[in-house]
Amino acid sequence: MKTKLKISLLVWNLSTNDGFIRASLLKSALEKLGYETEILGFLFNKNLSAAIPSDTKLFAIEGGNYPKFFPAVNKVLKHIDGDIIYAIKPQIASFGVALLKSLYSRKPVILDIDDWELSWHGGDNWRYCPTLKQLARDLLKSDGALRSPYHPLYVKWMEGLVNHADAVTVHTKFLQQRFGGMLVPNGKDTSLFDPAQCNPDSSRSRYNLSEYRILMFPGAPRPYKGLEDVLIALEKINQPDLKLVIIGGSPYDDYDQQLQQRWGRWIIKLPKYPVDAMPDLVAAAHIVVVPQRDTPETRAQFPLKLTDGMAMAKPVLSTRVGDIPEILGDTGYLVEPSCPEQIVKQIRLIFENLESANQRGIKARQRCVEKYSIEVMASKLAPLITNLL
Template sequence: MLKIRKISILVWNLSTNDGIIRATLLGEALKRLGYEIEIIGFIFGQKLYKATPDGWKIITVKGTNYPGFLKSSWELLKKIDGDLIYAIKPQPASYGIALLKKLFKRVPVILDIDDWELSWHGGDEWKYRPSLKQFARDILKPEGALRRPEHPLYLKWMENLINQADAITVHTQFLYERFGGIFVPNGKDIELFNPDKYDSQKSKVHYNLSGYRTLMFPGAPRPYKGVEDVLIALDKLNQPDLKLVIVGGSPYDDYDDKLIEKWGNRIIKLTNYPANVMPEIVAAADIIVVPQRDNSAARAQFPLKITDGMAMAKPVLATKVGDIPKILGGTGYLVEPSSPEQIAEKIEWIFQNLEEAQEKGKQARERCVKYYSIDTMSAILAEIIQGLEPKRSKIY
């Protein structure tokens, strides 16, 4: 059997967090197994995503649209020298490159699917049926749609090639049912995210949150993530010391700025921080909120915010969407999606019964240690790599 010593984790765009966070979690789990790890990929933006972990071997190539993308791809292809490629997302700029390397060098490929990429474009309903004139525009004009490597037509082609991977990993039931594969959760570094190491009140002071009761959303707001439902709930409660703390903001658009424009009196926004600082920030939260709305994009995701809160023994208030109820396993508080009224009621209940809620947070920490740690990821990945044609594993 092939002796694997080095693994190249291929990320389609290292300019954003769209894949880099999942790549980092998988990389950390693989490092604990003794493998040499490199993260490699294109930069389609101006620079490397600022939350990329320090001290990791990261190889980049400037990403461009077609036809320049073909030259960039060849340049990236030559830089991949792992004994195994772990491609993040069925994107042409990650999985497509990985399949080319497999074709030329017979390097085994694992594909990780952490989102349903086509869900952003209408899912199964999306069709590309242009007129001849529109097709010519899309392919010939400098800004033509088909010049973008991430165009949904190419994503559809990549989905048709998923069975060419030597193994597939997923992290939600939705993705498993759609693509098969083996369940590898979004694990948490439970030693880094250890509430015993942090003082909640000191964190509140440090991040200018003292005097507030804080609902924390440690992520990038997008409409389907339901942040507006929390803000409407806060309007209903109308208690000035209740604040929604957004950590990081959206790297995709100005959506969080629009939220602040409308609900500036309810929001405190913190900037992006490296992963090793996040536990100190989460320590300042009274409640972690994960208010996903019910659509295919949300059902496909494993919200990292949940395990942030669970690992730090915080009460987690979330919606009954996708895998969220299974992840929490009775250790959090659940409401129906798109229900500000229920969110408001549950917020009020948690603060009126804070001691009980904090006890439930401790139970969430225990569940996170057992099922959602980096070590859990490592154990599953060890079996995958040893077999390379793994049997499907039981989920949860």
């Protein structure tokens, strides 16, 4: 006999980390509230994302293009047994499946939106206007575009059904203005990311970084993340002990290799480490850099690297894009996006006043605990779940 209310978190594609991280944060917050949880989803590339910890418990079914996708959906539908279904992203493979389950089970559906999915395809300007011949090819050929469950046409449909969810959560004000719902910013495990548990000098020694002044980007490089602007700034400063440390590299493409080829003298690349090692890695940084460029995609995002640096009491250097200025408040260093010259000035300012910068980092830690912790996420979710019941 069930003693706890159970919430099923449905992730559209467990072959990537896109959606899983947000699901895992929501899972932690819901468990703080005493709910039982499960993560379910599809594998569109057969294997789990390498970024998902190996000890993570989840239910994963191999997905695929239509019509192979239909029996996979049926298997997931049978396995969903939560009292509430929490769909991560307005995708057919998450929100669409959740709505289908709700049709005959009457279980409430929460939709979480952590990206503007259509922005990756041109946003409001995207249109699907095929000729009859092209439509037939897209539907009937084995590699036809509409055979893919995550074609932008289906994303557009799902975004049009947002008001069919019983509740909506978002993690930025940009998304809230677009889709409505409750603002639930990403939380950080501030007991794990605790600078009191780490010694920066020891951390630098452990990763062979002791002889350098470290700017750290603890994530996967992508063009919109602005690392080129930091590397151009380092080239302008031209001090050999300044290094940009990138952790893990890109699982998506060879972009980090392109950066290495052009700016290799300024880059130190460290391998991927498990989540519980990340606080020790971030402790090695002098500055955490989050130089987002200004695009429709980035305006909707809440970069998790921000709270990595904030929780570890590091000076955070970022850009005035989306919610970033509000997330940092007066505890970070902000420049305009795509502006290496301003990055140069801020790097020099930080290292010329490092004690003051570190004090600002301590304020950033306090702000993270007060506004962007797992406990804060839980406090925001509590009334929403109660209302659904």
